[in-house]
Amino acid sequence: MAIVRALDPVALQADFPIFEREFRGRRLAYLDSAATSLKPRVVTEAVAGYLNNYSANVHRGIYQIGEEATAAYEAARTKIAKFIGAKDAREIVMVRNATEAINLVAYSWGRKNINKADTIVTTEMEHHSNIVPWQLLAQEKDADLEFVSFDEDGTLNQDSYDVLLRTKPKLVTFVAVSNGMGTINPVADMVRRAHEAGALVLVDGAQAVPHQPVNVQELDCDFFVFSGHKSLGPPGSGALWARREILEAMPPFMGGGEMIREVHLRHTTFNDVPYKFEAGTPDISAAIGLGAALDYLSDLGMDHVRAHERELVEYALKVLPERVKTIRIHGPKSGSNRAGVITFNLADAHPHDVATLLDREAIAVRAGHHCTMPLHQRLGEEASARASFYVYTSHDDIDRLAEALIKVERLFARN
């Protein structure tokens, strides 16, 4: 190929132990990275290193392994801060996943700041994790929840956004990158307009952090969330970022150890941020693993990761319709505003059957609604199949996908 790629997926596969396994005699073509990513060896080693060699609790042990654990855990926080361009590691709250981060904001900031008849704006392309917490909050507070629609080409309808901004919402929230269609939203611009309308903005970065450079200060948003397990890290890791003054004004979410300053029977004072929001023993090993994952990604360079995936998605957008006659691909038609996600339907085969048959060829794709039922309602599909890419995805994987889909088509052809 003529395009120079700084990132060689086949070489990188050597870093991921799962490719040493055989599946029906073949190397796994893992095309479900939007659900969760595979893990490089360094991440497993970081987790195992903690569990084997210094498995102490953090923040309180006056002994060597306690100090080692605390240092490693706080180093992970600093790496996260740096990776997403936060000003200060104290703005990073460690959470289990993006879902918990959003719920934390809904319970803590939301229950304090959202009142009757206030409006929250989200979009029809959100993951359930960025819909349900706001539905629960709106119900509790008798507030309004409004949805920005999206167009045929899978992009948010910016006129519908402007109309909703005129209702003066208190909070606006949307995905940076849609897990349903791969749409890359114009985040900085949408944040600016929301701020002009007087709203705070929460950006769901679950599909952005793993796949493209992110800088929360440049985006200028107020809250930002992501999950470690989609970013080469272990499950159980993730972060909420928010501006320090916002975090400081937020009441606590969960109560318990670590988040307190002083507990008395009749009153309690709380710790400084971010500890105020980290009740109980955190998932130390997952955080350390995420730190190692972000180091790995930084070494690759997020520009290169994005360039690689853009090139892959452009290749897929070109070859799949050429070769797979009955495929309908949803979402943006160009790699310029599309992440490495191909969501599709075949004319005669249901996505579940597609996934089952692809599994027989050692190709892993997702089938279902991908936790985006409203998006699928809008697409007019009960379910779809989704192939999603990452650093270890190669052209060969896409070629294998195309060939297997042709076989599925043939099997299901209504002759």
Place this chain on the structure above:
Amino acid sequence: MAIVRALDPVALQADFPIFEREFRGRRLAYLDSAATSLKPRVVTEAVAGYLNNYSANVHRGIYQIGEEATAAYEAARTKIAKFIGAKDAREIVMVRNATEAINLVAYSWGRKNINKADTIVTTEMEHHSNIVPWQLLAQEKDADLEFVSFDEDGTLNQDSYDVLLRTKPKLVTFVAVSNGMGTINPVADMVRRAHEAGALVLVDGAQAVPHQPVNVQELDCDFFVFSGHKSLGPPGSGALWARREILEAMPPFMGGGEMIREVHLRHTTFNDVPYKFEAGTPDISAAIGLGAALDYLSDLGMDHVRAHERELVEYALKVLPERVKTIRIHGPKSGSNRAGVITFNLADAHPHDVATLLDREAIAVRAGHHCTMPLHQRLGEEASARASFYVYTSHDDIDRLAEALIKVERLFARN
């Protein structure tokens, strides 16, 4: 020694890689297991096995590694259910830790069922994690929070408990085993009396599950919580158990993927229990690691674990006062109602200094309030030192502790 012990801690140390490390030329005497336990090799291997070989998301992947991950995750749930004697694995909600489990109950069950002027009863020996969530709930609902006191011997004052039960509390909650003093509470009896008074009962089993046989059906409580990281498992694992009909009547806590049945823009229906309470991608690796930890403990036999720790604590209660002249040990005086926890002060050396100096001898103890400030207020101590035991703790560790404390005493003696 004349006592026959079925459990040989020195032999077991071979299962824990940390003992291969040298600390200032010595094997670590890890006496902080009440904060978090060390991890046997099998746990790290289970975690690494998932991360390396089948690191898929759970519950939705129609492909081989997705099914492997789901099977392993659900097997962990079944192991947890069996380990604590639950009737049905569907009564087990996977959480990050005991703290999250308690907050889940406070937010979900509590906000629905606790009203103005209702009473919640807890105790003065609770961990902050079983105080602060109820303070926050009581404050929100304008409810009363009352505390059972404890006596000189570190046991709950049962008269004070009866007096408080007469206020007809809606919820009673207490530790099965105190992390502050090692007190083993008469759980089944206290549950029975609470039920007679019409209350539901939440038992904080964070220090019980790792150290003694537990059967929630025999205890007959309504909610039970524990953390995996204190039970040889990785951080990020833990469980809430509750009776099925109680769980089913509880509204959701966090919203997001996995916990829903159908999401529409204007309304959402929720999944069956326990999934209704597991929003977002769970900590799959930690759950699998906890499963391996519980297998390891089951192989040892929880009766043997308890017998071993009882023997150790009796040894410590005997030799420490004999050899360490200025030691004051808090809590029960006998091993019969005391877990493997020795909380103490020296007359002239502050607990922080004790811990620092012990660290120089490769002995890890905790110093501070151990997340039990009200307990310490009652003891009249700002802080204490704590040595806590587990399956890998040997007499030699206690002997080393005694010798080192003698040195500390000598250093700090006001001559």
Place this chain on the structure above:
Amino acid sequence: MDDLYRDEILEHYRNPHNFGTLDEPTLVKEGSNPLCGDRITLMLEINDDGTVKDVAFTGRGCAISQASASMLTDEIKGKSLTEIATTGRQDVLDNLGIEISPARMKCAMLSLETLKSAVSDRVAWQGKTDEE
């Protein structure tokens, strides 16, 4: 790949038996699979003697759920509700006659579970009228 879905499955999928609606159903029941969005609506017309006079279903779904609904509805015609109550998961799997992975089990069982809950509604409802 080709060996997994037998021709018979594909045949039922392409031309499901009993697909459609009934004019005078005695029982109507909807079922859905929360993880993937499959849905089915099942209609039954029951004779006075408690046997199934006619049955029909609608709904979109995958080959496995459609074929199992098609085969199941064939099978229950003429049977009594009591006989239907004894139909089990293994019967459905036997009908399909192919390997069903755990993730696809819900697809295979959707029609059976919808049928079972229709029948138990009916029994509960009959029980109620008897008492009243």
Place this chain on the structure above:
Amino acid sequence: MDDLYRDEILEHYRNPHNFGTLDEPTLVKEGSNPLCGDRITLMLEINDDGTVKDVAFTGRGCAISQASASMLTDEIKGKSLTEIATTGRQDVLDNLGIEISPARMKCAMLSLETLKSAVSDRVAWQGKTDEE
């Protein structure tokens, strides 16, 4: 073990300098360490020229926090608030002259941080009167 805590530290711990209260303090400030429960109350009497006339502290704590409070209070006597503002963490560590592990850093710094926040309260308050 014996080499860690120098005799001077232990001496300050056993007999802390400036331990007690002042009759007419200009500034009183409390500090605490949330992780371990150490507390200190610091009192300062300030001359009209902005120098420290007298200083005292009370509170329970470990050898490191007590010794550092004892040494710090010795050191600031006669100094101006501006001079105090330039006292840094390194000065405290130099006073102690022993290895302080990260977990003990809060013990070592408790008195300094309480002092700093007392001084900045004072400066903020003075700023305010100046404006009014």
